[in-house]
Amino acid sequence: MADEPQSDPRALWQNQPTEGVSMSADAVRRKSDQLQDSARRRIAAFYAMGAANAGIPLVVMWFLPELRLGLGYLVLTAVFLVAFVRRRSGSRTVSPSMTPAQGLAFYRDLLARERDFRRDSTRWFTIGPALNIVVLSLVYVASPLFHGTTAELAVIGMILATHVVVLARIAPRLRNEARKFQTEIDALDGLAA
Amino acid sequence: MAATGKDAAERYEEATAAHGAALERLARAYEADPDRRRDLLQEIHIALWRSLAGFDGRCSLRTWVYRVAHNTATSQVIRRRTNAPTLVGLDQVEAMPADDNGHLEADQHRAMQQILTLVRALAPLDRQVILLYLEGMDAAAIGDVTGLSSGNVATKVHRIKKILGQRFHEGGRRGR
Numbered sequence: 001m002a003d004e005p006q007s008d009p010r011a012l013w014q015n016q017p018t019e020g021v022s023m024s025a026d027a028v029r030r031k032s033d034q035l036q037d038s039a040r041r042r043i044a045a046f047y048a049m050g051a052a053n054a055g056i057p058l059v060v061m062w063f064l065p066e067l068r069l070g071l072g073y074l075v076l077t078a079v080f081l082v083a084f085v086r087r088r089s090g091s092r093t094v095s096p097s098m099t100p101a102q103g104l105a106f107y108r109d110l111l112a113r114e115r116d117f118r119r120d121s122t123r124w125f126t127i128g129p130a131l132n133i134v135v136l137s138l139v140y141v142a143s144p145l146f147h148g149t150t151a152e153l154a155v156i157g158m159i160l161a162t163h164v165v166v167l168a169r170i171a172p173r174l175r176n177e178a179r180k181f182q183t184e185i186d187a188l189d190g191l192a193a
Numbered sequence: 194m195a196a197t198g199k200d201a202a203e204r205y206e207e208a209t210a211a212h213g214a215a216l217e218r219l220a221r222a223y224e225a226d227p228d229r230r231r232d233l234l235q236e237i238h239i240a241l242w243r244s245l246a247g248f249d250g251r252c253s254l255r256t257w258v259y260r261v262a263h264n265t266a267t268s269q270v271i272r273r274r275t276n277a278p279t280l281v282g283l284d285q286v287e288a289m290p291a292d293d294n295g296h297l298e299a300d301q302h303r304a305m306q307q308i309l310t311l312v313r314a315l316a317p318l319d320r321q322v323i324l325l326y327l328e329g330m331d332a333a334a335i336g337d338v339t340g341l342s343s344g345n346v347a348t349k350v351h352r353i354k355k356i357l358g359q360r361f362h363e364g365g366r367r368g369r
Contacts, residue, residue, distance in 0.1 A: 009327065025242070028239055100264055102340055
């Protein structure tokens with residue numbers, strides 16, 4: 001019968017032509033290693049950035065003891081931010097031993113965690129750096145290194161203005177990302193309902 | 194560690210030899226775009242490769258492969274949900290008219306498109322159940338993979354059969 005296959009959707013589905021796309025064990029191992037390497041590089045870059053942010057003020061402290069207080073504060077906040085990000089960036093893989101229903105619940109938790117991370121980051125990555133630069137500026141102004149020249153005031157003003165502009169752009173971006181994750185969570189809840 | 198002492202590479206070869214075609218069909222059910230489908234298939238293979246080191250033999254290799262594949266595919270679909278059309282449940286699909294009012298010509302390609310359209314419109318769990326049903330699994334095996342109770346699976350499978358029956362047998366009769 002010409003229409004027999006279509007009257008049995010299971011047979012039609014199982015007999016559909018496939019392209020025979022497959023990956024050899026070697027190919028998939030190579031690809032997996034590449035992805036892990038790139039993840040490792042990203043993590044290494046993050047820690048290098050954290051080390052630079054904490055290490056450079058430490059070195060400068062050695063040469064400019066007058067700014068020790070402000071620079072010490074910078075070191076502390078850099079260490080705090082690295083610890084904050086590290087704590088929030090655990091494994092994100094759905095375990096294969098989970099059933100798809102558990103996988104969906106796990107995925108929802110991940111989305112909620114990402115959303116909260118963005119919301120918290122709006123606070124910590126804007127208030128933190130803003131306080132940093134204000135404290136550093138005040139310590140500099142109070143130190144014997146400051147002579148009150150127009151050039152010095154202009155540089156401090158420029159640094160403060162740049163920070164205001166950059167932080168004013170970062171905050172709404174983080175809030176938008178948090179909203180995007182919330183939209184995904186709502187969609188997922190809608191699907192589960 | 195693997196219960197039977199096989200290494201991950203050996204298990205991977207075994208899994209793809211037995212279920213490679215099913216994984217390809219699964220990717221097709223999740224992704225209409227060929228490039229994204231290829232990416233998804235690759236992602237599934239990598240997830241499977243990574244997972245097999247932890248395969249402990251407490252479930253069958255087939256169940257494991259399908260769990261990994263569905264978890265990977267569903268995560269990808271949800272990641273792009275904001276731009277996707279609204280996904281629905283089986284009960285809503287039941288009430289929806291078929292694309293061509295149930296009339297399918299004796300054309301396997303069109304029938305296949307009809308199935309794919311139906312599957313891609315479904316919410317994740319319903320999609321997983323219908324795909325496993327189409328792969329020929331019984332309710333118990335579908336329950337093993339999805340974690341749904343056998344009663345829940347039976348209800349869903351009953352609805353799936355009804356929907357597919359309405360759309361395909363009707364089309365088949367009209368085609369004669």
